[in-house]
Amino acid sequence: MTKDQKKFYITTPIYYVNDKPHIGTAYTTIAADVLARLHRQLGEEVFFLTGTDEHGAKIAAAAETAGKKPQEFVDEISAKFSLAWDQLGIAPDKFIRTTDQEHISAVEKFLNQLKDSGKIYEGEYQGLYCVGHEAFIKESELVNGVCPDHKTKPQLLKEQNWFFKLSEYQSFLQEQITNRDFDIQPEARKNEVLSFIKQGLEDIAISRPNVKWGIPLPWDKNQTVYVWVEALFNYCSAIGYGQDDENFKKFWPADVQLMGKDIIKFHCVIWPALLTAIGEKIPKKVFAHGFFTVAGEKMSKSLGNVIDPNDWVAGYGADAVRYFLLREVPFGQDGDVSEDKLKVRFNGDLANGLGNLFSRTTNMIEKYLDGQIDNFYKSPKDLSEASEALYNLDFAHGLVKIWEEVAWANQLIDKAKPWELYKTDPGKVKELLLNLAALLLDIALKLSPVMPETANKIRSTLEGGDIKKAKPLFLKI
Numbered sequence: 001m002t003k004d005q006k007k008f009y010i011t012t013p014i015y016y017v018n019d020k021p022h023i024g025t026a027y028t029t030i031a032a033d034v035l036a037r038l039h040r041q042l043g044e045e046v047f048f049l050t051g052t053d054e055h056g057a058k059i060a061a062a063a064e065t066a067g068k069k070p071q072e073f074v075d076e077i078s079a080k081f082s083l084a085w086d087q088l089g090i091a092p093d094k095f096i097r098t099t100d101q102e103h104i105s106a107v108e109k110f111l112n113q114l115k116d117s118g119k120i121y122e123g124e125y126q127g128l129y130c131v132g133h134e135a136f137i138k139e140s141e142l143v144n145g146v147c148p149d150h151k152t153k154p155q156l157l158k159e160q161n162w163f164f165k166l167s168e169y170q171s172f173l174q175e176q177i178t179n180r181d182f183d184i185q186p187e188a189r190k191n192e193v194l195s196f197i198k199q200g201l202e203d204i205a206i207s208r209p210n211v212k213w214g215i216p217l218p219w220d221k222n223q224t225v226y227v228w229v230e231a232l233f234n235y236c237s238a239i240g241y242g243q244d245d246e247n248f249k250k251f252w253p254a255d256v257q258l259m260g261k262d263i264i265k266f267h268c269v270i271w272p273a274l275l276t277a278i279g280e281k282i283p284k285k286v287f288a289h290g291f292f293t294v295a296g297e298k299m300s301k302s303l304g305n306v307i308d309p310n311d312w313v314a315g316y317g318a319d320a321v322r323y324f325l326l327r328e329v330p331f332g333q334d335g336d337v338s339e340d341k342l343k344v345r346f347n348g349d350l351a352n353g354l355g356n357l358f359s360r361t362t363n364m365i366e367k368y369l370d371g372q373i374d375n376f377y378k379s380p381k382d383l384s385e386a387s388e389a390l391y392n393l394d395f396a397h398g399l400v401k402i403w404e405e406v407a408w409a410n411q412l413i414d415k416a417k418p419w420e421l422y423k424t425d426p427g428k429v430k431e432l433l434l435n436l437a438a439l440l441l442d443i444a445l446k447l448s449p450v451m452p453e454t455a456n457k458i459r460s461t462l463e464g465g466d467i468k469k470a471k472p473l474f475l476k477i
């Protein structure tokens with residue numbers, strides 16, 4: 001990293017390996033990949049982290065149900081995540097697994113530091129534990145005696161635990177969030193966190209005596225560290241905490257932590273407090289996106305409507321899935337997705353829109369210019385409104401802006417009628433086609449963080465490729 005080169009550290013949650021990837025977990029990871037690619041395009045030194053969360057009672061139970069040893073079970077499912085991301089064109093700098101020895105060593109070091117900080121103590125806790133959430137749940141949150149999200153009855157636990165003095169961080173957190181040193185977006189999520197903090201923070205148990213599938217506390221081997229505390233620390237262990245200080249210093253704190261709105265309390269309350277206790281900086285920004293429903297219904301295993309991203313990639317290609325998810329629902333809001341909706345966008349925006357513009361332009365270049373566009377003008381562009389929107393995580397708006405240009409260019413061709421104009425003014429047709437080629441290249445540049453494969457095809461065809469061999473970008477389905 002040169003002196004003035006900016007660094008950009010972006011993370012996704014690490015996903016539970018009790019189940020394979022779905023369209024919701026793909027969403028966060030695609031968004032992070034887009035930001036990583038965009039910041040790289042701007043010359044920043046980027047570190048993009050994703051991975052899998054493999055310890056705890058929930059995973060141990062899933063392994064047992066599958067009749068497998070925990071390690072064997074997590075190896076299999078973690079590989080499915082890694083493969084699914086690969087299929088979606090997602091290229092993280094690191095895919096962390098919490099069963100990695102490096103992570104385990106970093107967590108041990110972190111726990112020792114936490115103990116030295118004087119912010120933890122031993123005590124007894126009695127409460128209702130929801131294994132689905134891997135968290136204690138209040139009686140008042142139950143609906144008909146069950147967790148409303150997981151539809152399961154929580155366990156009543158009475159345990160000896162080690163506690164973290166979260167209650168001491170109330171005013172610190174309020175201050176950091178209000179003055180935006182710790183920026184929580186969108187605004188509604190920030191307000192949600194602030195009102196939660198205002199109700200008063202209680203100390204939290206950070207260890208579990210009866211969960212064997214986890215990392216033992218270095219000073220009390222009868223307890224394993226609470227899986228959320230362990231998991232949150234992945235953001236530090238992945239960049240070398242306790243092992244590669246130089247790299248850790250280079251990238252910490254995280255610039256953007258992406259996640260779904262369901263897990264903001266862990267990331268916006270517990271996480272910054274733990275970091276502060278051990279004297280580390282807190283992340284700069286958390287952005288929480290909304291939740292998908294599928295054709296109007298909550299996505300759930302019992303309804304059988306969970307969408308496997310691999311199925312959509314097989315039918316429509318990675319770029320189309322990336323485009324669809326980011327275009328269909330404004331980032332930060334809840335929204336509905338379905339294969340029908342994907343098909344509409346594929347045939348409309350992609351095949352008839354961008355695909356048509358590309359085919360018409362390359363066909364005409366072949367027909368009227370014999371495929372020759374050697375020295376056409378390539379305009380260097382500042383950060384356009386579209387790229388700026390992507391930069392600010394307003395993906396849908398950025399894509400709308402790009403597609404306005406696509407529509408404009410298609411209309412320009414309709415109006416100019418090059419096939420007639422060629423008979424009277426071939427010079428004008430040449431000018432038009434060179435401009436269209438330049439516009440397509442500009443579109444490819446802006447689009448490449450979202451649709452890297454498509455952008456490459458456009459670029460390699462127009463820049464020195466053989467236009468006569470240009471293939472359609474999208475075939476209507």
Ligand code: MSP
Nearest residue numbers: 013014015016024025028053231232259260291292
């Ligand atoms: N393991 C924890 C995170 C630990 S991070 C230190 C976890 N894992 S998870 O597998 O349950 O993944 C949760 C994430 O998946 C959510 O934050 C969200 O990003 C995404 N989604 C899960 N279901 C979703 C939808 N239906 N819609 C959109 N995103 C959803 O929590």
